[in-house]
Amino acid sequence: MSVTQDKARKTWTAKASYMNDLGERKYKTKRGFKTKREAKDWESEFLKKIKGSSDMTFASLVEVYMEDCSHRLRLTTLAGKRFLIDSKITPFLGHRSIQEIDPKDIRKWQNWLLSQKNKNDKPLSQTYIKTINNQLSAIFNFAVKFYGLKTNPIRMTGSIGRKTADSMQFWTREEFDTFIESIDDKPDTRVAFSLLFYSGMRVGELLALTLSDFDLEANTVSITKSFSRLSGHDIISEPKTPKSKRVITLPGQIVEMVVEYASKLPYYEDSQRLFMRTKHFFTHEMDRGCRKSGVKRIRVHDLRHSHASLLIELGVSPLAISERLGHEDIQTTLNTYSHLYPDAHNEVARKLEGVIEGS
Template sequence: MPAYKNDKAGTWFCKFYYQDWTGTRKQKKKEGFKTRKEAQEFEREFLAKAHASCDMTFGSLVEIYMEDSKTRLKPTTYTNKQFIIDSKVLPFFRSMPINTITAATIRKWQNELLSDPKGYSQTYLKTVNNQVSAIFNFAVKYYQLASNPCRMAGSMGKKNADSMQFWTMDEFNQFIKAIEDKPAAKVIFELLFWTGMRSGEMLALTLSDFDFSANTVSINKNYARHENQDLILDPKTPKSKRVITLPPFLSQMVKEYADSIYDLDPTERLFQHTKHFLLHEMIRGCKASGVKRIRIHDLRHSHTSFLIEQGYSPLLISERLGHENIETTLGTYSHLYPNKQSEVAALIEKVVTGKKGEGAAPEA
């Protein structure tokens, strides 16, 4: 693996042949290295990547992985992934050959994050760990890495937060009175609380998505703001495309708001705002009303909590929220469902012995 010196510039360069992914033989030349060793290391790493070798460094694997991901992810998802990898993953793993990273290496990295003074949330730690595992899964599937060391190391963090914040109906009513001086804010928060739709779904709505005679709204797109541009994207998952039935009062409220907008194009966004506006109004309303502050996404939890309290089934709630499957709903909200074990035991007691057990459900 020779390297050559440019006597005039006082730097080193490498020049070599390789085969690209089509099998075509090509020449590569790279100049400007300060030392022979740097030029040789560049050639070695370049060939490892070109040959899909597990000798390549983790940093090189990430370059390939991110290039592959860019065409498959939404711009906002890609940017978030890139930020996490650049800030929480590459500083530790960048220069390590991927075939030398073991479960013990992963555990050491995990322990550094777990003990970080910034005190990352359990859900954030889980997200970061999942990113690393996805990179190694990519290497296993496409670059013949023997195994994913993250699987042996075990995960860190939790999928769901320990505590879920939500408003009761009384708290919501207190809040909404504090922001009703802004018609757009009032309608937006009424929609979020009484439908459980995601904020991006709500901000993407157009007048044509509403059927005021049937009192329904169609969820079929998602709004995002990326690099100072408004983006209308596909929904989060296929099941996110759904039709939500509105209570008549809410349907009428949206209609009156739409009628108040001069020359409204039915295909343009009904609410010409961003998530920054939602946050501003959340802070303003909570401060004025004295209601505890929750996240915008917690309005979705608030809607779900209300439905569970009213006794609606997980299947109906799953469909209304646009979850991919009922397991997602149960996994997220199972702790909100009342424990019916004593009622079940009492029913069995009554069937078998004819006696009404303690805790049995009342007679109809």
């Protein structure tokens, strides 16, 4: 352990010595501190983090937690988790020792979170608030399990937010047709939204598609990858879950639309992405189309719900819908869309009546 002064730059440098998991001595150096006290504080906090001390600050705990998550989660998932923590949790709790954070502090944080607004100056959604609260609880559970924290303070305060939204937003076939006519001036927008509505695929899956993913004879598309943009770089990765890898049957008209669109792309190759766009672009196009057409505003992701709603209306079985959407199990599908089966119990009664009358 040492703290030295750089007299030329009038700054301080901290150098910490520690043993890694393999028993090897390592050193960590950080320069540029304005005072000797700042350098010593950094050194002390760094060693607490390395040793897994429950005296470490919440900000240090987050670094340890994120490093652990990096071995288990996709890059895009990690980026989303990091943004959520850095923007909604660390600013309030980061400087505090994890041992000192008590239920009263959590209550203050929850009240602060409930007062926050999104980029459109509207209150955060109840589902997003629930997600943030759950994330903080997960970090504290991590500290309890591995770093000697006695209790998770969130258990005393209870949760906030709701697991599900007030109501699911989706379009009928008629609403989609009205919308699609209004954005017919941009071929990539028209084809992309048509694929989303008639396949139920996720936006990231759509953006990763190449023409070689389509079987033009069987009228199917293979979902094997997902696209995201991370720190200015295009990332092609595995789909969200193992069941997300699937083959989706498509109406012949949609496949023909895709082929015609691809044939008009300049310098197109089968291995090139069909839609050289980002999720932000299609969000903007959704806004534009809703304004022009007058249909109610939904999210791009809600086209997936619209597809499920259409299939339910057509009498498609929950199992087939689950496989088509790439859900991990049929229970996920039933939990998400059970409210779209309003006549299910009446149908059971009618069938039982038929059994009785036929006996």
